[in-house]
Amino acid sequence: MRRRPAGRSAGTIEAAGSAVLAGVATVGCVLLCIRARRCLAARAEVGPGQPDSDGREDGPGNVRPIPFSRSSMDDDTDDTSPRLAWRDPPSPRPATVTLALPDPYRLPAVQPALFGRGRPGFDTVVRMLKVLVSGCLAGRPIRFNETSVPVCSPIWDKWAAEGRLVHFCPELAVGFPVPRPAAEIVGGTAAGVLDGAAHVREVDGRDVTDLFRLAARRALHRAVEAKVALAVLVDGSPTCGSSKVYDGSFAGRTVSGRGVAAEELHRHGIPVFHEGQLEQAASLLDELERNDLGAPDVPLRDVS
Numbered sequence: 001m002r003r004r005p006a007g008r009s010a011g012t013i014e015a016a017g018s019a020v021l022a023g024v025a026t027v028g029c030v031l032l033c034i035r036a037r038r039c040l041a042a043r044a045e046v047g048p049g050q051p052d053s054d055g056r057e058d059g060p061g062n063v064r065p066i067p068f069s070r071s072s073m074d075d076d077t078d079d080t081s082p083r084l085a086w087r088d089p090p091s092p093r094p095a096t097v098t099l100a101l102p103d104p105y106r107l108p109a110v111q112p113a114l115f116g117r118g119r120p121g122f123d124t125v126v127r128m129l130k131v132l133v134s135g136c137l138a139g140r141p142i143r144f145n146e147t148s149v150p151v152c153s154p155i156w157d158k159w160a161a162e163g164r165l166v167h168f169c170p171e172l173a174v175g176f177p178v179p180r181p182a183a184e185i186v187g188g189t190a191a192g193v194l195d196g197a198a199h200v201r202e203v204d205g206r207d208v209t210d211l212f213r214l215a216a217r218r219a220l221h222r223a224v225e226a227k228v229a230l231a232v233l234v235d236g237s238p239t240c241g242s243s244k245v246y247d248g249s250f251a252g253r254t255v256s257g258r259g260v261a262a263e264e265l266h267r268h269g270i271p272v273f274h275e276g277q278l279e280q281a282a283s284l285l286d287e288l289e290r291n292d293l294g295a296p297d298v299p300l301r302d303v304s
């Protein structure tokens with residue numbers, strides 16, 4: 001049997017080894033190129049200038065690690081080899097701050113003039129109730145004889161400073177002029193005027209019943225609109241009187257009774273006082289606020 005020469009066998013082996021090394025180098029270069037392209041693609045999706053998981057920013061000299069993940073594998077392949085995918089670091093949870101508040105915690109007083117009960121500096125917010133008052137009370141000279149009714153009382157001054165007063169003149173609201181003829185209820189009471197059983201006439205005999213009924217409705221509408229809790233009206237007036245009115249003879253005699261507007265307010269649950277009853281009115285107002293009771297619930301559609 002002939003033997004192959006030794007020199008020829010060594011050369012063949014050397015050539016084969018060189019080819020294998022060249023193939024391995026080629027494969028390695030291809031893999032490096034593929035990885036570099038995927039790294040560049042991942043960096044482009046995330047964007048430059050964003051911090052790494054360790055707090056460093058992405059930059060030319062700061063290579064972001066690309067961990068392996070199976071979450072980006074295609075659904076239409078059975079390949080179980082790992083794919084390269086970028087996973088953003090979890091967002092940091094905001095710090096939780098616990099405040100030590102008074103127990104029980106209640107809102108501080110917003111309007112000190114309305115408070116004073118409970119612990120200093122902390123109290124339940126109390127709703128400020130309004131008061132409907134005749135326009136001529138401590139106001140303009142708009143009575144029938146061009147006068148006003150002065151009021152000298154710290155209660156009134158306090159209400160005015162707090163913004164509680166809602167001034168309103170029912171007679172002016174329906175077009176009566178200043179001055180105007182004196183008017184009195186004739187043939188009954190204010191309740192009779194509202195029910196159609198009595199009349200209001202001026203000193204010259206003119207019947208103004210319908211205007212006084214309308215004035216009463218306007219007063220009620222204003223009271224409900226302003227959400228007043230009570231009213232303080234001029235006593236003796238055929239419109240605003242709360243304890244007395246003139247008897248209809250135009251002789252200066254008075255009788256117990258209410259004016260037409262005062263009667264309308266009373267019928268709808270709004271307490272009516274006169275200018276000499278400010279202490280009673282203030283006591284009721286304080287009780288309503290202390291018990292968190294508001295104005296009477298009268299829908300505006302019922303007084304239009």
